[in-house]
Each structure stands twice: as C-alpha cells, then as structure tokens.
Amino acid sequence: MRPSAERAPRHHATSRFGAIAAAARFACAALAMAGCERARPPALEGPRVSAPAAEDRGELCLDLSAIRACWGGACGEQGCVVPRPLPSGLAPPSGFRCAGRAEARSCRARADEAGEFRCDAQGCVQQHPRAPDSGEWECVDSAGAVHCRNVSDAAGVVPGALDPAFVCGPRRGSATAERVCVDFAPDLPSQAGDHSCFSSYRGGARAWHCKPARTPRLGQACTSGAECPPAASCISGFCLPPYPRPACWFDSDCGQDRHCRFGSCSEAG
Numbered sequence: 001m002r003p004s005a006e007r008a009p010r011h012h013a014t015s016r017f018g019a020i021a022a023a024a025r026f027a028c029a030a031l032a033m034a035g036c037e038r039a040r041p042p043a044l045e046g047p048r049v050s051a052p053a054a055e056d057r058g059e060l061c062l063d064l065s066a067i068r069a070c071w072g073g074a075c076g077e078q079g080c081v082v083p084r085p086l087p088s089g090l091a092p093p094s095g096f097r098c099a100g101r102a103e104a105r106s107c108r109a110r111a112d113e114a115g116e117f118r119c120d121a122q123g124c125v126q127q128h129p130r131a132p133d134s135g136e137w138e139c140v141d142s143a144g145a146v147h148c149r150n151v152s153d154a155a156g157v158v159p160g161a162l163d164p165a166f167v168c169g170p171r172r173g174s175a176t177a178e179r180v181c182v183d184f185a186p187d188l189p190s191q192a193g194d195h196s197c198f199s200s201y202r203g204g205a206r207a208w209h210c211k212p213a214r215t216p217r218l219g220q221a222c223t224s225g226a227e228c229p230p231a232a233s234c235i236s237g238f239c240l241p242p243y244p245r246p247a248c249w250f251d252s253d254c255g256q257d258r259h260c261r262f263g264s265c266s267e268a269g
Helices: 016-031
Strands: 060-064 067-071 080-082 096-099 106-109 117-120 123-127 136-142 145-152 167-170 179-183 195-202 205-212 233-235 238-240 259-261 264-266
Touching: 060 096, 067 238, 136 205
Parallel strands: none
Antiparallel strands: 060 067, 067 080, 096 106, 117 123, 123 205, 136 145, 136 195, 145 179, 167 179, 195 205, 233 238, 259 264
C-alpha cells in the first residue's frame, strides 16, 4: 500500500500568525473599515512558501535530513538523490521544513510548528515535539528518522490532518487500525554534530531529548553501504533508505525473516 502524505496538523502551540489573523478580523468587523483585508500582513496569506522541486522524479520524493531523495520509477526501490531547493531570501533561524512533490512542494519555518530545543552540557530537549497529527503518538529515533506509532486519537476533539512531511501507512496485523508514520527530515538541535534522540513522558506530556552520538544515520555522506545504517544503501554518496512504505513498529509485524527498518518491512538484517 502506497504511503500517505497529507495536510499539516494542528499542534499544541497556536501559531502567532493565527493570533494576529484573529485580531485583524475582529478589528475589521468592529470598525467596518473599507479595504481592511487588503492591509493584512503578507504572512497572513499563508505561512507556507512555494519551493518547487523541478527535478523530482519517480513516485515518492521526500526531504531526507539535509538532502532530498526520490523512489520508484526511474529511481527504483533503492532511490536516487535529487536537488533540494529552498525558498529564496533569508532563511529563518530554525530553518525550513518542506513537503510536497515537484511544483506542489512548499516550505515553512520549523519554529512555526514545533517547540524550540533548549540545550545544556547534557544535551538538548524539545518540549511539545512534532507529531504526525493531534493524536497520541509514541516515537523513536530510527537512524536519524523519527518513527512513530498512533497510540490513540485526540480525546474530545476532531483529529487534525496529518503533517504533510510525514509518510504514513496502516500497521500490519493491527486490529485497531493503528498507523505508523516516519519523518525523514525531523527537527534537530542547532548544535553542530550528530545526535541520537529519544522520547520521554512526564505528566502526560511528551518531550524529545537529543544527545551527541556518532552512529550511522540516514542522509549522511558515504563511500560504501558499510558506512550506512542496516537496510540503507550508499547512493550517489549518501545513505538512503529503501522505498518508504510504513507498515511496522516491531520486527514481528513483518513476518518470518523480515525486519522493521525505518518503519518499513525489509529483508535486510
């Protein structure tokens, strides 16, 4: 089953653009000012900025750490590396998070959608980390990708739409329509160097912890497959996962002699 990629979710923190937009609508209604809508700041037209990826090819294309890759069609199951364009102009301090394929690709500042990292000598912590949607998720670091499973939907509210940068699919063998999702370009601390990350829960809230670590990671430079995580391949000088088809959380979800790697079932050990 081909993985899904849908619209962005609502997260714990309300965007500052939403608060400004609400204030602008109130002022227009109260003062009945002609042309008030035309005076809105440009950001209120939508925080996403177009960033077409003209050289995308194949069936599925995703940002992968600091590079971009496509799979299927001419790129095959192992994938191929393609250019990763970014919006023109000054980049936000938090960097861009992008989603979509070819002409439909767009980006927005990472800080608009998730909490900031706070760092000290022990590592970095992100409160209110990114999740696929507004439900309850359990997430782990999978060689630099964030691999999540849906524990339950948000209680008492209409579920938000999926974050478009996650790739999702139904978990194999699940009797509860559980989903698994993978983010191949997750939030990372601004500190230089590689990191290994994990979740913690306190008082019902999830936090994302990252500490410096030297382990093979997806998207890193390579000269051979031996330098890449298990099941990944060295393609055009970078470690790429095979075609992402999220369907598993444990190896046992995949059946005999198969393994769960980056959320997808793989023959590799």
